[in-house]
Amino acid sequence: HTHLNYKLGLTLQNRTSEALTPAAAARDEFQEELVIRPLHSGDIYASFQFRTLWDTDFLQEGQKVSHYRLFPKSLGQVLSKFSVRELHISFTQGFWRTMQWGQPFIPSPPGAELWVWFHDTVSDVDGNWKELTNVLSGIFCASLNFIDLTNTVQPSASFKPLGLGNATDHRFLRYATLPREIVCTENLTPWKKLLPCGSKAGLAVLLKSEKLFHSSFHSQAVHIRPVCQDEQCTSKAWELRQTLNVVFDLYTAGQGKKEWSLFKMFSRTLTEACPLATSSKVYVDITDNPELSPATPLLSQAVVLGDRRTYSVFDLTRAETFGQLRSLNLLLRWKGDGEMLRPLLHAERYVAGFGLQTGEIHTVIYNNHPYRAFPVLLMDSVPWYLQLYIHTLTVTSKSRDNKPSYIHYQPAKDRHRPHLLEMLIQLPPHSMTEVTVQFERALLKWTEYTPDPNHGFYVGSSVVSALVPSMVAMNTNFTQDQPLFSSFVPVKEESSYFVRVYTEPLLVNLPTPDFSMPYNVICLTCTVVAVGYGSFYNLLTRTFQVDEPSLPLAKRLANLIRRIRGVPLLT
Amino acid sequence: MPEKQRGRYAALAIAAVVIVVGIPLWWKTTETYRAWLPFSEISELDSLQLQLSVDIEVVFSRGTLTPEQQKKFPLSHVNEKEHQVDAKTGLRYKYETRYRTATIMEEDALNQPTAAEADLSLHMLSESSCGSVVVYVIPESSTLLPEVRFRAFVYFYILKSLLKLIMLIPAVYFQDVKVYVGQRRTALLRSPPFKTSWNLKEVLSNLDVEVEQVVSTMSFGHQDIVAALSNRVRMTKVTKESMADSMRAIKSSPGYEITFSLLNPDPKSHSLHWDIEGAVQSYIQPLLNKLAPIANFSVDSQILYYAVLGVNPRFDNSVSAYTLSADSLSHVINPVEARLGSNAASSNPVLNFLLYVPDAHHSPLFIRDHSKREVPSNAFHSPRWGGIMVYNVNEMYGPEAERPVDININMAKVMGVFLAQLRLMLGVQHTHPPTGFVLQSPGSAGLADWELDRLLWSRSVENIATASTTITSLAQLLDQIGNIVINDNIAQQVSSAVTSLQSAVAELEAGNLAFALQYSREAILASERAFFDPSLLHLLYFPDDQKFAIYIPLFLPMCVPIVLSLLKIVSEAKKRRADKQAKSD
16 A cells, blocks of 8 residues: 655655755865974974854844854854854963963963953843853853853953954953863863864864873963955955964973974874865974974965064875875974073063952063063953052052053942953063052952862953064164165064063962851850840849848857757857 | 749740740741742642633535525534543543535635645635634535545654654555545545435534544544643553654744754765755745744754764675664764754754765665664654764765765755654654545645644643643742742742743633643743742752751750749749638638
């Protein structure tokens, strides 16, 4: 009665045509890149960047983006649901030592940092922000859900959008850090899952957590922003940049030899590019002329962070890169005796004072440029339980008062919002500028303490943003590789570069009570009440009677003897 | 002795102050806030009496009745059936049947050459309301039905043990066609041979059996309704099949996320292109539009590279292909699921549909059922989770083809399978029509009106059952644990859930199916929101004995003197009375 092998999809049969439309031209592309830079301290800095570009618009009215190819679906849904214009999130373990390592390609503060520009159609920014942090904490397996209004600020000048569109209304910006956040494998795994090739192919095969977290510094980040699709900038594209920066301490681990290989660092070698990537490259910084094998004829020069660097380039999309062994294991040996370029801008911070009542936050900013002064933006977000005395704010450079040209201060509200202090300070050349402000420690409610209150409370890094004059522009006497006619007036775009420097987070002790206190208080109060009540009660209910005065003890003893003797008693 | 008297009064006064002021003050300051809840109405909901009312219209066309019989029209008749499902749940079905003769326009419509066309023109004449059924009785000699049997296919699914492998099997019935069920809410019924000597009553009672069959096909059967009550009722009397149906279908929810994922484990060899946007638009969206009253649906898709199945397929020499046996299918999903990712933007349940293109070294890959035969659709589904289809591409290119090979996926083939699986997941029950029934295939909408009605009936009942269980168990919980704080918003949610539930039950009784579903959805939303409110979970519940241990330093020194002095006063009073008695004696 039935025909078993009938064709499928019967109900649809009459509506389908066998001729299929050719696949729509891929509108998204993926690039991957690894930069390796030997540091003067003997450490190795490896910086991965994965970039997905998709010419679609998440914020389009009415039309929902719902079909994903290379762009991760989870992030795309977040963008369109919360009308996010720009999203920057970073997770960092360890502190970037600017004075030893120079400037990082992408700076990030210890712990977790999240800053988001919302689209200006959003009406309830705080509500969106709260929900967004919850969703992101799910995506990245992090405690971002601890971001709430008490640690969120709206910087007025320090965090401008990096992508298209010149939004200036900082009501749509939210910035928060969690300096205490500990970054580990559980954050790396979801981060890797966002890559189209996962950790199965391409550069991401190197990302093995047992090596990555055995390092001096580890930072992973996701940056999403709208960018121009072409040079004319007729339409918008969305860029997702996943970056991972790691500093390996191979110098001390490798018996003081300044040499490394990919295999030593990651315990893997490269065998192929991610087949979905349009470009897949490894750059090795060879400015200080290290010995590199295998050698590559491809060289590239770039001015990075105000410094002219030379890189060897390995293109993984070409088969000859991998040679006979079909695997690429870079080997580098270097002396490392060259002079390190001193970072022009550097900042540090500490807390001073004694006792548990008051203290003082010191922020020290160094301008190491020999003859140029430049302005910096300092942003400080201090939790409400450190009550800042803003009248004690002093800024001194070269032991002279240095009046900031712009101050934006938003005082804290207890349990509602933190202090926000933003200042534009002019740094004199070759100077040290010190910003101090005094604070008083607040007493918290007993439920507001963390589970280990004696560890102390973290205060997020302060952020120093500046346009720093370029070293390349400073160097007026180089004639080696540039003709004279080109080097009299420094080229504009190379004359300064943007730098963001994060200081150390602070760890502040707050007066910590004994946590068995509530029970003690109850017991003590009850006892006091009971004692008071007891005497009161006695006083009210006791009846007083005139009592016959009793004989003194000597007389009573005498009476006792007298009774035995049968002599009349004494009275 | 006035002094002694004064002390006595003072002790009594202090005892009175402690009892009248102190204890209520202590009680008031330490009690938890508990807003008022409609406990009595909730306990009424605990025993649920549902009445389902169906409007049935039986229309006699020309030539089925004698003029004598027609004179008594229009006529109506109410038929009620009661079932006691368990001690606390009762069902009553009320069939309100109206009989009339066909109008001239309807006669015209019935004169169309085919049943499908007749169905369409009848639909154009008047649109019947949601949940109602119209049965046209046509003469025995009518040519409408026999032709139909070659056009309409009945499709049903063969279920194989736990992992239900789907096969769509068209079947043509060669029995005599008695009833044709169209795409809307009408059915054509071939009139059984009436004796002209019968009076109308006999004619109608003769029709009753057939009409009842039509109604239970087109609106609901008792088994489906009982299966929908599975949240309240322990299953004993339900057939295995309707149980399987209700277990396969995803639970009622205000919204669903449907995710299509293309798994490409081998992007080096295959560069896959699927026109998912167009396919969703033409195959899935019509069905979802139709289902809009039930829930909100959102559809998205993604491509996952290097995603592999959890089991290694076995190579079968006899067919020179890799095979997955039905036993190993249960291990396939878990490893893949880690890659799928949850929907970040909503908390609605997700239905996953995966299209797996095996890598070049493991293809072709075929799924085999328990009897070791290849499953023609090469797909399987997992209840309440979604479906997986294996799509072999090895025949589309030769061995010399340049890698990666560009491959366009035939979306018609894929979507046919996914659509069938989606219908199962959404609980569009496959009906087992009695012999002699022909069901028109749902056409481009993917769902006939009466199928939607069936879904609405069972979903309404399921929602009511779920919401009432949630609310009663919440009330029970709050009643049992006196320490839980009940905020005003929880009380508000509970009472709105209760009112929505009552309205849903009332609408169901009145036969307004669409409103009943609407209210039942509101009820379920409000009840879940109340049940899962985080404020109920504050960890502030100390056991009573510990609480009193803390109060002992206060209570003991306060109460002991009071009690002692009261005892003293009582004993003195007793003594005085005894003295007095002795004196008077």
